[in-house]
Amino acid sequence: MRVQQINEHIYRILLAWGNAYVLKEGDRVALIDTGLQRDRDDLLRALNEIGVETRQVSAVFLTHGHTDHAGNAALFAKQGAKLYAHTLEIPHLRPPILPYSYDMQKLRRPFTSLAFTIGERRFPVERYPDIERVEEGSLIEAPGGSLHVIATHGHSPGHVSYWYQPHDILFSGDAILTIIPIRLKQELSLPMRLFSTNWAQAIQSAKYLSRTTPAMMLPGHGNPLIEDAPERLEKWGETL
Template sequence: MIAEQLNPDLFLLTLGGWPAYLWRDPDGVTLVDAGPVGSGADLLRALDEIGVERSDVRRLVLTHFHDDHAGGAAEVAGWGGVEIIAHESDAPIIRGDRPGPPPSFSDAERALHARVAGDLEPAPACRVDTVVRDGDVLDIAGGATVVSTPGHTDGSVALYLDRPRVLFTGDTVAEHDGVIMRGVFNLDGEAAAESFRALTALPAEIACFGHGRPVLGDAQAILTTAAAAMITV
């Protein structure tokens, strides 16, 4: 199975080992991230498992430009009728107008990146239909607020669904072996840590991370505790 149901309308998608998410509204679905290059077939299988059609996909929100999140975006854009959404700072990179800056690796991160992501194909250029900024509200789940979370990349974003209290953090926050931590491979680690702390102000019940298992209850308190400890790699 590629699609794991987390609540009646929320699904974790595992795309060749890389996570993405799907939110289902009565009038269609939203994808949050699209996995690495070649994820299109897995995304279609996930839709089939959930029982929705490709034509039901209304939009794809990209949390940032990295290859494991935006690599499959061009395939999704090719389905037709899907709105591609990204932050104004990362949109030029996703479009292929300029290269993305590399992370500021620690020695440990450099070795980890080579092991887990060194063979990822570069994300092909993909159109961006809608450029967003901090505080913009998207028509998802009755209103989803875009939260700018610079640090991992300049244009990293989180997405907060107010009514169901669901937070998509992108790579600003990660989970590994039950530990919630600041994500790795950041452009600016201190800025990423500050973005992590800012997310704790949101009254989230569920938190979905760019990597690792989501938190399915009392997410705000769990994130607050983790941010205070600020466990990093």
């Protein structure tokens, strides 16, 4: 676990499989994604390091419901935080459980697919019944500014990215990473096809985001993209 302060309002918490982000303005705190359930102690330690108590977290904005992003969302919700996710993602987050479908991959790579399914069972997302819906274009107040929702479906059915205004910072979730999965090379990357629901849609979403011009991009996995973010995104997007 490592805490990295990005600017006056944003902290990155590097967890076992990826990033969670803290938005903070005075006593007001929100999270973007929450890591795996087994990251819980690390996440709470990191919040403590930043000077945040669990009950201060008033909102959790999920990019999607995969186990390495939504693993601790219910923990904060049970202490009063509002949980936000896209309408199409909600069936995967609240009871009864609707598993993600990776149908095409199941046919092509049955063993890896099985491994992921077992992984999801091993590190399950704690379900929570009460989730606020977000849609493309939703604008939600957050500590230090507001979050504009960009539908970036494909990696999961209701995956979203968040544009943090007025700072022009893009939280891309798993739509665009800055580390190549498995190879762990630090480069702009799509997520793993194997763990994505609709690959053609995932590519379209990444292309769309690559044409935005953020001051920086903070992904679900990998380091922040800070230097020349718009140029690098555009150049990479042209290769898709």
